[in-house]
Each structure stands twice: as C-alpha cells, then as structure tokens.
Amino acid sequence: MNDWNKKKPSGSRLLHDSIPFHSVRFSTSPTPIHPLARVHAMAPPPSDQPPAAGPAEISKVLIVIAMQTEAMPLVTKLKLVEAAAGESMFPKCAPWIRYHGNYKGLHIDLVWPGKDPALGVDSVGTVSAALVTYASIQTFKPDLIINAGTAGGFKAKGASIGDVFLASDVAFHDRRIPIPVFDMYGVGARKTLATPNILKELNLKVGKLSTGDSLDMSPQDEAAILRNDATIKDMEGAAVAYVADMFSTPAIFVKAVTDIVDGEKPTAEEFLQNLVAVTAALDQAVTKVVDFISGKCISDL
Ligand code: FMC
Numbered sequence: 001m002n003d004w005n006k007k008k009p010s011g012s013r014l015l016h017d018s019i020p021f022h023s024v025r026f027s028t029s030p031t032p033i034h035p036l037a038r039v040h041a042m043a044p045p046p047s048d049q050p051p052a053a054g055p056a057e058i059s060k061v062l063i064v065i066a067m068q069t070e071a072m073p074l075v076t077k078l079k080l081v082e083a084a085a086g087e088s089m090f091p092k093c094a095p096w097i098r099y100h101g102n103y104k105g106l107h108i109d110l111v112w113p114g115k116d117p118a119l120g121v122d123s124v125g126t127v128s129a130a131l132v133t134y135a136s137i138q139t140f141k142p143d144l145i146i147n148a149g150t151a152g153g154f155k156a157k158g159a160s161i162g163d164v165f166l167a168s169d170v171a172f173h174d175r176r177i178p179i180p181v182f183d184m185y186g187v188g189a190r191k192t193l194a195t196p197n198i199l200k201e202l203n204l205k206v207g208k209l210s211t212g213d214s215l216d217m218s219p220q221d222e223a224a225i226l227r228n229d230a231t232i233k234d235m236e237g238a239a240v241a242y243v244a245d246m247f248s249t250p251a252i253f254v255k256a257v258t259d260i261v262d263g264e265k266p267t268a269e270e271f272l273q274n275l276v277a278v279t280a281a282l283d284q285a286v287t288k289v290v291d292f293i294s295g296k297c298i299s300d301l
Pocket of ligand 1: 150259
C-alpha cells in the first residue's frame with residue numbers, strides 16, 4: 001500500500017540521479033570534485049536551513065489516454081495544443097502524441113500513444129500505455145498522473161453504461177504465473193492514490209479496476225477478474241499504475257463505462273456503439289477532476 005503523502009526518500013541514489021552525466025565526466029575544474037561533495041558544499045549548514053515547507057501545490061499534471069476519440073474532446077476543453085513534431089520531447093520514431101497547455105494554474109501534458117505505425121489504429125493496451133507513461137514521467141516529471149479512458153463494467157457489481165468510476169485498486173487479470181510469489185507479481189495488485197475529497201465533491205463511483213490486453217474475456221480472465229473483485233475492466237490501468245509506482249508518482253484512474261461485460265450485447269459492438277457518447281461523460285468528469293485539483297496539494301485530494 002502506498003502513502004503518497006509521505007516525503008520521498010532523499011537518499012544518495014536520488015541525489016546522484018539528479019546530477020547531469022556531463023558534470024561527472026567532463027568537469028573543467030582543475031581539482032576534480034566529487035559531484036556529491038559539490039552539492040553538499042553549496043547547502044547551508046543544517047542550523048541555517050529554513051523550516052521544512054508544507055506540502056506543495058500540484059503544478060504539473062500528466063493525462064494518459066489510450067484512444068484519440070477519448071483524447072480530442074479533452075484537448076479542446078482544456079485548450080491544449082499539439083506539440084510540434086520537433087517539440088514533442090519523444091523520440092522521433094515513436095508515434096506518441098503530446099498536447100500541452102496551462103489550465104487554471106496547472107501545467108497539463110496530455111499524451112496518447114498514437115496510431116500503430118503499420119496498421120493505423122490506436123495503440124491501445126498495456127505495452128504502449130507503459131511506454132508512453134515511462135517516457136512522459138522521465139520528460140515532464142508530473143506531480144500527478146490521471147489515466148483516463150473507457151472501460152467495460154460489471155452490472156453484477158453495480159456498473160451501468162455512462163457511469164464514471166475512480167478506481168480504488170488496480171490489478172492484472174491475464175498474467176497467469178502459477179508459481180508461488182510469481183503469481184502475485186503477475187496479478188500486480190496495488191492501491192491507487194486515495195482521493196476521498198474528489199469522490200465526495202464530484203460524486204463519482206468508486207470500484208476496483210482489472211486490466212488485461214484483450215477487449216473480450218476468456219473464462220480464465222473472468223475467474224481472475226472475479227478474484228480481483230473488479231467492477232470495471234480496461235486495457236491500460238494496471239500498466240500505468242505499475243510505472244507510476246516505480247517512479248513514486250501519484251496516479252488516479254478515471255474510467256467511463258462503454259459496455260456491460262456481463263450483459264447481453266457483444267462487447268465490441270456495444271463498445272463501438274457507445275464510445276463517442278460515453279467519451280463526452282468521461283471528458284466532463286476529467287475536466288471536473290482537473291478543476292478540483294487546481295490550487296490543491298496531493299494531500300487535499
Ligand atoms: N474490456 C477492456 N477494455 C475496454 C473495455 C472492455 N470491456 N471497454 N473499453 C475498454 C477500453 C480499453 O482500455 C481500450 O483502451 C479500449 O477501450 C478498447 O480497445
């Protein structure tokens with residue numbers, strides 16, 4: 001379980017990570033000084049240090065979205081602009097797309113993994129989501145990640161078409177490794193950032209999210225989803241959470257229900273039928289979440 005409100009460790013590894021490579025290898029100083037020594041030399045003595053600052057206001061928000069249809073209304077609403085080819089900050093060979101802008105005092109980067117270069121369809125699923133999340137954390141150093149998207153919902157757990165959920169927990173349902181401990185690694189269950197005030201204020205539903213790389217559901221997936229106690233099912237959430245956790249970046253998951261997994265209609269048909277309308281509900285909810293975040297600290301959420 002995470003406690004995002006705790007201060008991050010300030011161990012030597014983090015300090016060392018923040019020192020540019022060139023300052024270590026190519027220092028022009030006549031007497032080589034170890035970079036750590038230089039950092040310490042510049043710091044005031046402990047007794048002169050100002051009192052520890054309170055929690056910082058959120059300033060950089062990264063929104064990770066899988067599909068163009070989900071992303072574009074939000075891009076318009078938040079008045080974001082697409083980064084020019086040379087300015088996307090991503091490697092040229094990657095199809096990832098970045099939109100950015102300032103909205104109500106927040107710097108927003110919205111990324112989606114773009115179209116598959118060979119097939120021209122949205123690069124949905126865990127691999128693209130993890131890659132673009134990793135690259136974005138490295139580049140933009142967000143204070144908070146919002147993974148927004150559509151999801152299947154289970155009516156047996158109270159989900160209906162158009163509902164917008166905040167996920168309390170995420171886990172995988174298609175990584176089966178029946179060896180002790182590897183089995184738990186495969187499921188990769190983790191809690192998301194607790195946001196009781198967002199829930200209270202915005203009246204969103206709350207439920208567990210299960211992630212896998214298929215839109216449909218095999219009987220084995222279904223059993224795992226039940227074990228995960230999931231109300232909603234998507235193809236990115238747990239992968240984004242894995243990367244966010246690795247870099248101690250708080251993340252929340254806003255998911256709107258396009259299809260009822262335990263209903264009568266075939267999933268793909270229902271998903272495509274509802275995608276545009278449900279995306280409107282998703283984008284409205286994400287905008288409200290962003291409005292709520294403006295001017296707040298992580299611990300206020
Ligand atoms: N199962 C899995 N994923 C989805 C879903 C369902 N019943 N409905 N909607 C989704 C989401 C996934 O996260 C993908 O990004 C996209 O919509 C479907 O390809």
